[in-house]
Amino acid sequence: MGKVSRIDIYEKLDKVIIPGANISLVKYKGIRGLDIDENGNIDIKIEAPKQAENSLKELEKQITEALKSVENVKEVKVNISVNEKPYGTVEFKNLIPSVKFPILIGSGKGGVGKSTVSTNLAIALAKLGHKVGLLDADFYGPSIAMMFGIKEEPMVNEKEKLIPIEKHGVKVMSIGFLLDDDTPVIWRGPLLMKALTQFLEDVEWGELDYLLIDLPPGTGDIQLSLAQNVKVKGAIAVTTPQDVALLDVKKAVSMFEKLNIPVMGVVENMSYFVCHNCGTKHFIFSGNQTDTGDKLGLPVLGRIPIDTAIREGGDRGLPVVVGYPESPVSKAFMDTAKLIAEKSGL
Ligand SMILES: Nc1ncnc2c1ncn2[C@@H]1O[C@H](COP(=O)(O)OP(=O)(O)OP(=O)(O)O)[C@@H](O)[C@H]1O
């Protein structure tokens, strides 16, 4: 009598789709043992993902039929065990375990003031007595180094780890430190992800209360990769009161929610203008008070006024909370930082 071909078996089993998991048994690598005796009797051990838990009979039937259709096969014995892990589960790692409370700072669109808010909030949290780090994860347009006025490059310690640069009480690390002005930003896709995880692992943060992570605008791969590689405790969305910006920030918020990152709230930037003479608040984009929080269904962590001192300070490398600590803008940042600290319970 003829022999049973293993290749035929694998070909047939490749057509068996695991119920609930939408993948073939072979591609799932669910075959854990395959014995064929000289009479053509098969004893097969299968591991199925959790999705198939309630359809094991159906799966067994499909496997039996597939095997019986192979030439020279006689009896078939199927033994299925269930893996507790569902198929398609993303692996989560924590590459920066020495940080108590990593926070992502995101926005739907560019230019709303993410880097400005990250910079000033980091310094404000440090002023409140916390140990704070700031990571510029905007590979496409890093700007934190400029805003902090950092010109030097980070040193490497004996463990070959990058030492963040300390300025204004904050440990700062930016991909911008490692690029000179003419480095083309060609790091896209997988290369970029590799660079990011490598970068996360290679920085010696030490013990930190907060690590603020300034993201590039939008909802791309960097956000996803960070959420998988850092145990992010919260996200803050930065927006301006214009409706267009709000529409975009909704996307950012729903991305955080999909990644199971708790959204702490929104920081509304360029909310109003404080008259230098009379001190009155003028809401430029709306009648009086803005209702960003209501529109998004999220708490507003702070409203930051428009002030030319912010831009000037940012360009000069002297953040406004350092340069003008008594200004209304700086007070708004300090109040926001207090609220964040309160919410995070540190
Ligand atoms: N409240 C403010 N008042 C005045 N100018 C501001 C304010 N917030 C930010 N700016 C200025 O607006 C510009 C954009 O801000 P910033 O770079 O922080 O935005 P961003 O969201 O990080 O942008 P990108 O998407 O390019 O990373 C900068 O020149 C900054 O100085």
Ligand SMILES: [Mg+2]
């Ligand atoms: Mg930025």
